Amino acid sequence: MQAYVFPGQGAQFTGMGKELFEGNSQAKELFLEANDILGFDLSKIMFEGTDEELKQTNVTQPAVFLHSVIAALVAEDFKPDMVAGHSLGELSALVSNKTLTFQDGLMLVSKRAAAMQKACELNPSTMAAILGLEDKVVEDVCASIDEVVVAANYNCPGQLVISGSNKGIEIACEKLKEAGAKRALPLPVGGAFHSPLMEPARQELAEAIENTLFSKPICPVYQNVDALPHQDVNEIKSNLIAQLTAPVKWTQSVEKMIADGATDFIECGPGKVLQGLVKKIHREANVSAI
Incomplete structure (x- = not known):
């Protein structure tokens, strides 16, 4: 098919x-x-x-x-x-x-x-690509942050894009690196799509x-x-x-x-x-x- x-x-x-x-x-x-x-x-x-x-x-x-x-x-x-x-x-x-x-x-x-x-x-915001972590780990870290930050794109195993406020993405990237992410890469986008x-x-x-x-x-x-x-x-x-x-x-x-x-x-x-x-x-x- x-x-x-x-x-x-x-x-x-x-x-x-x-x-x-x-x-x-x-x-x-x-x-x-x-x-x-x-x-x-x-x-x-x-x-x-x-x-x-x-x-x-x-x-x-x-x-x-x-x-x-x-x-x-x-x-x-x-x-x-x-x-x-x-x-x-x-x-x-x-x-x-x-x-x-x-x-x-x-x-x-x-x-x-x-x-x-x-x-x-209206809301200055952005996204970041997280590589090398299981989806559940990324979801849990995002949920632990007081800022708006969520899983946005489940692209393939080991590649999940997160979306949220500028501060939320900054905090999440640091925490996800500490959790073992191979990369936590801010993306050149104008906003927090799918959030x-x-x-x-x-x-x-x-x-x-x-x-x-x-x-x-x-x-x-x-x-x-x-x-x-x-x-x-x-x-x-x-x-x-x-x-x-x-x-x-x-x-x-x-x-x-x-x-x-x-x-x-x-x-x-x-x-x-x-x-x-x-x-x-x-x-x-x-x-x-x-």
């Missing part, structure tokens, strides 16, 4: 999507339509922008979404049995399995990025999601909040809203997809981040990209 997976923020790079744009007329039309919908020339920034420009949340999220979704939509042999996306990538997955239209998906991504940026400005500090963004995005048409998908989406397959539209909406303040259970999602019969994982979008994570989660999985 084929599982298509879609990356999140951080997969971007200068030149992303250019080969698609130049080599496929349908892809070119979609890129140009996206520029019109967003009201700025996103494709030009994707193809020629600096790393600094691409790091801006209002650019990064639609850029990664656009590259991922267009790669899937123009692929001749795109026949998913199941889909999943890491954080932002969940919206790409929902377009690929026909839950959302391309246009509605892009608008939600744009609103998501704006809402998250506002939440970041309670994203509550203002969750509230804002909830309204946009409730006002968007969701259709019955052609295959299950394994959602970040519970790592389970969903095809019920109301469940998908609810989980997508909860995602902003809840952890991304990527390890658990991949394990569940494999348990449900996934043999081939195909990453759609820029970079190879998810290919690496899937291999670390399950050494036997076949992994490729489009």
